[in-house]
Amino acid sequence: MKPARECRQLAILGVGLMGASIAAAQKRSFPDTVIVGSSISTIDGRVALEKGYIDRFTQNNKEAVLGADRVIVASPPSSIASILKEIAEMVPGIPVTDISSVKTPVYMDFRKNLQSCFKSYTSSHPMAGREESGAQGARANLFDGRSTFLVPFASPKTPPEGDWENFWLGLGCKGTFTVDPMEHDQILSLISHLPHVVSYAILELLNRTEERNHLTHFNWEEQKGGALTDMTRISHSHSGLWGEILAANQEFLLNDLSRLILILESWKKQIGNGSMEEISQKIESVQNHHQSLKKLAKKEKKESDAH
Amino acid sequence: MKPARECRQLAILGVGLMGASIAAAQKRSFPDTVIVGSSISTIDGRVALEKGYIDRFTQNNKEAVLGADRVIVASPPSSIASILKEIAEMVPGIPVTDISSVKTPVYMDFRKNLQSCFKSYTSSHPMAGREESGAQGARANLFDGRSTFLVPFASPKTPPEGDWENFWLGLGCKGTFTVDPMEHDQILSLISHLPHVVSYAILELLNRTEERNHLTHFNWEEQKGGALTDMTRISHSHSGLWGEILAANQEFLLNDLSRLILILESWKKQIGNGSMEEISQKIESVQNHHQSLKKLAKKEKKESDAH
Numbered sequence: 001m002k003p004a005r006e007c008r009q010l011a012i013l014g015v016g017l018m019g020a021s022i023a024a025a026q027k028r029s030f031p032d033t034v035i036v037g038s039s040i041s042t043i044d045g046r047v048a049l050e051k052g053y054i055d056r057f058t059q060n061n062k063e064a065v066l067g068a069d070r071v072i073v074a075s076p077p078s079s080i081a082s083i084l085k086e087i088a089e090m091v092p093g094i095p096v097t098d099i100s101s102v103k104t105p106v107y108m109d110f111r112k113n114l115q116s117c118f119k120s121y122t123s124s125h126p127m128a129g130r131e132e133s134g135a136q137g138a139r140a141n142l143f144d145g146r147s148t149f150l151v152p153f154a155s156p157k158t159p160p161e162g163d164w165e166n167f168w169l170g171l172g173c174k175g176t177f178t179v180d181p182m183e184h185d186q187i188l189s190l191i192s193h194l195p196h197v198v199s200y201a202i203l204e205l206l207n208r209t210e211e212r213n214h215l216t217h218f219n220w221e222e223q224k225g226g227a228l229t230d231m232t233r234i235s236h237s238h239s240g241l242w243g244e245i246l247a248a249n250q251e252f253l254l255n256d257l258s259r260l261i262l263i264l265e266s267w268k269k270q271i272g273n274g275s276m277e278e279i280s281q282k283i284e285s286v287q288n289h290h291q292s293l294k295k296l297a298k299k300e301k302k303e304s305d306a307h
Numbered sequence: 308m309k310p311a312r313e314c315r316q317l318a319i320l321g322v323g324l325m326g327a328s329i330a331a332a333q334k335r336s337f338p339d340t341v342i343v344g345s346s347i348s349t350i351d352g353r354v355a356l357e358k359g360y361i362d363r364f365t366q367n368n369k370e371a372v373l374g375a376d377r378v379i380v381a382s383p384p385s386s387i388a389s390i391l392k393e394i395a396e397m398v399p400g401i402p403v404t405d406i407s408s409v410k411t412p413v414y415m416d417f418r419k420n421l422q423s424c425f426k427s428y429t430s431s432h433p434m435a436g437r438e439e440s441g442a443q444g445a446r447a448n449l450f451d452g453r454s455t456f457l458v459p460f461a462s463p464k465t466p467p468e469g470d471w472e473n474f475w476l477g478l479g480c481k482g483t484f485t486v487d488p489m490e491h492d493q494i495l496s497l498i499s500h501l502p503h504v505v506s507y508a509i510l511e512l513l514n515r516t517e518e519r520n521h522l523t524h525f526n527w528e529e530q531k532g533g534a535l536t537d538m539t540r541i542s543h544s545h546s547g548l549w550g551e552i553l554a555a556n557q558e559f560l561l562n563d564l565s566r567l568i569l570i571l572e573s574w575k576k577q578i579g580n581g582s583m584e585e586i587s588q589k590i591e592s593v594q595n596h597h598q599s600l601k602k603l604a605k606k607e608k609k610e611s612d613a614h
Binding site: 078127128129146147149175177178179183186187190191192194195196197198199200201202203204205206207208209210211215216217218219220221222223224225226227228230231233234235236239240242243244246247248250253254256257258259260261263264265267268271272274275276277278279280281282283284286287289290293294297 | 512525531
């Protein structure tokens with residue numbers, strides 16, 4: 001792995017959980033990089049400074065990008081377009097990316113208002129997060145072994161520019177996938193946004209059961225094993241950010257939610273029939289289907305690598 | 308923690324994942340206990356012997372309980388009543404338990420056919436498991452920090468007998484809850500059986516998406532972050548066993564599945580309205596509700612401890 005090209009000074013606009021983790025991971029791999037962070041929150045700024053994730057902090061985005069040779073916008077999705085606009089004239093030719101969890105709205109804004117300002121633009125999305133929020137929750141190892149989506153905006157279907165692949169590998173990621181904005185949002189609905197809704201729904205079901213108090217011994221927080229711990233972990237993620245994400249990816253998410261509800265109905269029907277053999281067969285067929293798709297993907301990868 | 312009363316020789320009928328893990332955990336805490344295992348599967352028996360979890364193996368349950376002063380039936384739920392019947396005459400006054408994931412059917416069988424054979428009987432259910440199966444997947448630390456349900460059968464609502472609380476604490480459990488069979492199954496539906504169905508349903512949704520091949524870059528196994536890893540982990544659990552469990556707890560599970568589907572429909576409606584503020588509020592209200600119930604439970608526990 002070669003280090004990302006020219007990263008003497010990195011600007012991170014937004015040093016909450018994700019921005020501060022990027023700073024921490026960059027410092028871990030390349031201690032010499034000077035990192036300047038900006039944020040509306042002076043608390044996040046102070047924490048990021050105190051922990052040594054960043055070298056300088058300012059509340060002013062323009063000030064933060066001064067002298068930077070690489071810029072990451074790590075603020076909430078709805079603020080990205082306006083921040084890009086704010087800094088556009090100050091970063092000619094310098095690689096800029098954002099880490100928005102939903103790409104289509106950012107892409108639309110970009111095509112409408114920003115395309116003339118950026119020669120090339122590649123949006124990023126590392127598949128990592130924590131149920132904590134703010135710089136306080138940041139971790140240098142947050143990206144270790146995770147994948148990152150690269151989404152070229154300036155001209156779709158062209159290779160990503162700005163050497164962002166090496167940048168993310170440098171933070172510990174295991175690889176990158178290049179997709180277009182709609183593909184990204186469709187994939188993210190399935191691998192992240194839908195799981196969050198399911199986790200909130202399970203927490204709501206547990207709340208309602210507990211409150212009805214019909215189960216005298218029901219104290220699931222103490223009783224749970226690993227299954228429920230895993231299923232409810234992401235239900236504690238930041239409500240403001242996740243309201244934004246779910247609303248922004250509404251279209252794909254509603255489609256996937258409908259499909260999941262239909263599948264759950266089919267499980268309900270099968271369990272209602274009550275035959276343990278048939279339920280086992282249904283479980284096995286889902287597991288086998290998964291295994292055969294996995295094998296197929298492996299074979300296709302092998303073939304494409306051979307060419 | 309005092310060691311369980313008189314455990315010179317422990318018989319474990321069924322040395323698959325759970326039985327072999329009990330043996331491994333007992334050996335870890337009390338290396339002097341002689342453990343005799345039985346199973347239909349000679350493979351599990353050989354693995355458990357080779358790993359040192361058990362001292363002797365036999366395919367004969369009666370032979371396994373000879374000389375034991377504590378007996379655990381760790382075979383699939385549907386086999387428990389017949390195994391209890393098989394060994395009943397050989398274990399007068401000796402603590403016997405099972406670890407069935409569903410209690411009502413075992414309890415019904417017990418009341419009908421076995422009550423006269425056992426002076427007292429307490430069923431157990433440690434909240435632990437793995438997506439692996441067989442003795443090969445066993446772990447000595449499987450029960451560390453987990454809770455165990457104790458379900459007295461002989462006369463409901465009486466304290467559990469046989470010193471099983473100390474036994475489970477000795478394996479690493481953090482505590483026990485005493486419940487009746489129906490309470491157990493109602494609680495388990497929520498904290499374990501429903502999460503499994505949700506996990507199978509999510510895997511099925513991912514399979515279907517992958518197979519339709521509409522998403523050229525969709526390779527969720529490589530792309531997933533922690534959320535999907537957590538949500539799909541239990542979808543790989545043993546299909547035969549889980550078909551049995553879901554069928555046996557049909558009634559409570561169908562009720563909870565219906566309630567979850569209704570809750571998911573309400574999320575669909577809210578996301579369809581598209582206001583990020585309202586979605587954030589819905590997330591926050593579920594999170595706050597959970598926090599307030601948690602506080603209440605803590606307060607009630609404090610008050611009951613004070614009495």
